[in-house]
Amino acid sequence: MDKKLLKNLDISLLLNVVLLVVIGFISIYAATQSFGTEKSFSFVLTQAVAFVLGIIAIGVIISIDYHQFGLYWKIIYAICILMLIAVLIPGVGKVNKGARGWIDLGIVEMQPAELAKIGIIITFAKLLDSRQGNLNTLKDLTVPLLHIGIPIILIMLQPDLGNALVFMVISGGMLFVAGINMKFIWGSIVALVVSFPILWNFVLLNHQKNRLITFINPYNDPLGEGYHVIQSMLAVGSGQITGKGLFQEDTMTNLNYLPEQWTDFIFSVIAELTGFIGAAFVVILFAFFLHRLLYLSRIAKDDFGSLIIIGIFFMYLFQVVENIGMTIGLMPITGITLPFISYGGSSLLTNMIAVGLVLNITMRRHKIKF
Template sequence: MYEKLKINGKLLKELDYGILIAAVIIVIFGAFNIYSATHNAYGTEYFKLQLIWLVLGLIVVYLILIFDYSFLMNYATVIYWASIGLLVINDVFGHTSHGAKGWLSIGSRMIQPSEFAKLGMIIMLAKKLDDMEGNINTPKNFFTLCFYAIIPMALIVIQPDMGMTMVCFFIVLGIFYAVGLDLRVIFGGIGGLIISILLVWNSGLIEGYQKKRITALFNPEADPSGANLQLQESLKGIGSGGILGKGFLKGTQVGGGFIPEAHNDFIFAVVGEEWGLIGGLALMLFYGIMIYKFIKIAKSSKDVFGSVLCIGVISTFLFSLLQNIGMTIGIMPITGITLPLMSYGGSSILTSFMAIAIVLNVGMRRKKINF
């Protein structure tokens, strides 16, 4: 039994340790920033929990690396529909937080089903595209892929979690673009998205406070004590950090508790205030290393399935970075999107490590190895 839990040494030589090292550094750096944002009220509780999630994430990475990633293709249908079932259960029985029914209680902890559904969608789209040999430019293939993409997004909209809906949309957009979908269809899809947003905007699904968050993007000075409170406090923190930052545990905006959700969605504001521009650029460097290596693995994959898996993960990280950091500096609307590996949260950390493990798995097995 123990032999089955071992990874062959020849495969381990193909493992890109640089990705894992960068990911671990980001999580540890994030844990210190989480501690800075929460220590006054909670001591080391959140810091310790984040490190526990890191250990669990690394265990998940190891378990995923044991099996050839073709295992995911064989069980893609089960994984996909199980994640859809989880979303349905969540939409009916889920816990409401910040206006969205996005959490399921499991004992004393909660999970975010949409995080797992996001991965399920990527795996299903990768399987279907592999079956199609990468040919997306036929009506049958295109609408088949759209069918599997729309179901999870519709269930996430119902919650309503517009941030995760946006992430899923840009995952699909990234995959479709990478596999060569006709650009006219892509632009038509973007136009359809705009129309859909307008319909949802007036449907009553979006709460008033969520609308204010979006409209606040175009008028950041308005309502500084309401919809724009997070943004204004975030900008004060990041701006006051300057080039070198104020230093660890020396942030007045962070330490004073003026930035809501500083340990979670607005973790980058902590980085900006306490570590300054240099700290923010260093963080971006580690993300850049990871994404660059993701792209290399996607290009060298031995099959369509592996390439699309990597593209889905790349799209996830790229848009999450753009959206999360963008909302802290006022160039993107405020949504509940975490900064991958940095923000506090078990579901976010675990699914990020799952995604990383899938890419590492594709990279390990991109060559034929004689045992």
């Protein structure tokens, strides 16, 4: 790699990510301390291995000009679709949390939907880049909608509503920035509202309906569907300003009142143990991270690079808002993890790869003069 490229490496973005990951290590350890020290360390060690692999992935990605990914976008798309199909095959895909979304590789379990996010962002950016100014009619949108619709349908078949929503937000954001005619945006919103009765009766599964009902009124079933969000809000509120302390024994975290507290509800752990100060600090870090992505998308050398960063921005924006929102009752529970902080090897590796792509694009934002 040319040393001139390294001068454009966005150190502030990288340090922000490292800080979030370190907070994740501490939070995961605190969230699992009731299992014993040895078990807690095993959780952190697994996350640390994923982080190291992520750093290696960043090193590999930034050494390759991102335009090379654009040249092979059809192959990347095919690989993503094949992975999403493979996970649906009985005996290949592993069921976890009611969804057939994982593939057991022996040493680790891979979640194809997570890795497919990056592949779809790259391929969708390339497709939209080739159609700049031609997104004004239904005919123009046929191929882009098929491009994003196929992976969304495959993810819904798992079923994994949370990741399907992430893909929808990513594609919607990228289409908006690519210059889609706004009549389609408003038309889609109206169509969603009008078709909601059909979706409710014929598309949504019972547990998905229950989650929406619980979102509106969690106390409708406080010991059933509403239990998770009620316990989460109690934990967040009990942290008050400064929190109860990281390793106190009389916390809701240590007593295992919080469900999936090392993954989906990790923000509740942070809020309870470090209070408003700690929770606000995490929110500020994410706000800086998202603002930085928007800025970097503006200074990218070309539309292809800019669209990739925009796709990554909307991926993180939705996941952060949804995860933090569901812990305080402002968003429905979907099982979406908090980027860089929640436990999960596939999720952390995907997030690191996404950061590597952003660094790759920003490092090449200026033409090199020899």
